Amino acid sequence: MKITWFGHAAFLLEGSKRILIDPFLTGNPNASIRPEEIETDVIIVTHGHGDHLGDAVEIAKKNDVPVVCIHELSRYLSKKGVEAVGVNIGGTAKFRGVSVTLVHALHSADVEEDDQLISTGQAAGVIVELDGVRVYHTGDTDVFLDMQLIGELHKPDVMLVPIGDWYTMGIKGAVKALELVKPKYAIPMHYNTFPVIEQDPEDFKKAVEEAGLDTKVVVLNPGESFEV
Numbered sequence: 001m002k003i004t005w006f007g008h009a010a011f012l013l014e015g016s017k018r019i020l021i022d023p024f025l026t027g028n029p030n031a032s033i034r035p036e037e038i039e040t041d042v043i044i045v046t047h048g049h050g051d052h053l054g055d056a057v058e059i060a061k062k063n064d065v066p067v068v069c070i071h072e073l074s075r076y077l078s079k080k081g082v083e084a085v086g087v088n089i090g091g092t093a094k095f096r097g098v099s100v101t102l103v104h105a106l107h108s109a110d111v112e113e114d115d116q117l118i119s120t121g122q123a124a125g126v127i128v129e130l131d132g133v134r135v136y137h138t139g140d141t142d143v144f145l146d147m148q149l150i151g152e153l154h155k156p157d158v159m160l161v162p163i164g165d166w167y168t169m170g171i172k173g174a175v176k177a178l179e180l181v182k183p184k185y186a187i188p189m190h191y192n193t194f195p196v197i198e199q200d201p202e203d204f205k206k207a208v209e210e211a212g213l214d215t216k217v218v219v220l221n222p223g224e225s226f227e228v
Contacts, residue, residue: 001133003158007031007222008193009052009140011160015131017041017097021160022137024054030193032223035059042098045069046139047123048076048111051193057082068093068100072121076111089124099129103150105141107168127154133228136183138162140190143173143180151181157228159183159215162190163204164197171204178208178215186215187226 002014006023007030013019020040025031028051035055040063045056047070057080060067066083067074074086087093092101107123125138127150136156150156159181162168168190169177178186186208191199205217218226 001131001135001228002225003135003187003228004225005187005189005220005222006033009046009137009160009162009189010054011137011189012038012040013128013130013135015133017130019044019098019128019130020059021126021128022046022052022054022139023056023059024051026055028054028193030222036062039063041065041096042100043067044100044126044128044137045073046105046126046137047107047109048073048118048120049109049140050112052140053111066095068126070102070109070121070124072119073109073111076118076120089122097130099127101127101129101154103127103136103154104144104146105139106144107140107142125150127156133157135160136181138177140168142169143177145180147177147180151183156181156183158185158187158226160187160189163188163199163201164191164193165199166196168197171199171207174204175207175211175213178213179211182213183215185218185226185228187218187220 071086074084077084109123
């Protein structure tokens, strides 16, 4: 599997299928690609905040592909003319050769539209399995002890973990999250997009090494890829 980071929490997983997660590109100062350039088979959105839902509607319509997300958000997206596949925490959707399982995340999740807040269910993380590789995109979250269960149940090879602090866990929490989940690889995300979440990913990598964890931290620049 080839994993490409587009900045913030946006990733493209490529193997026998292409899976786009949290496509916040328009308005993302670090985005390495434009929405119209994206080609994907499936889109996954962890929650309704604009920096995760992003360009999902436009990209889904252009590529004629479904968006997988929490049930309430799927109802909202269906009204936008998008094919939406609603699942819930612990539920697994299997289609087009892709397995998608939503897991807990500690975060808020409403959509803001026309200065109004619209309830779209809760935030989630997601386990994606494709071609025998399992990726855990945590979404926006703080560390929580049940991450240990996620690690035991799903045994992710790669964990995409926020380090930006302020809106999510920071570096200290992210190190503890890796200790609980025990992935082979970790890619930091959700940092340096805005001033309040500025972090040095090398500090995260150093902290993981100093903690003596077996997880290898892979630091990507927007547009760069890592192959598992």
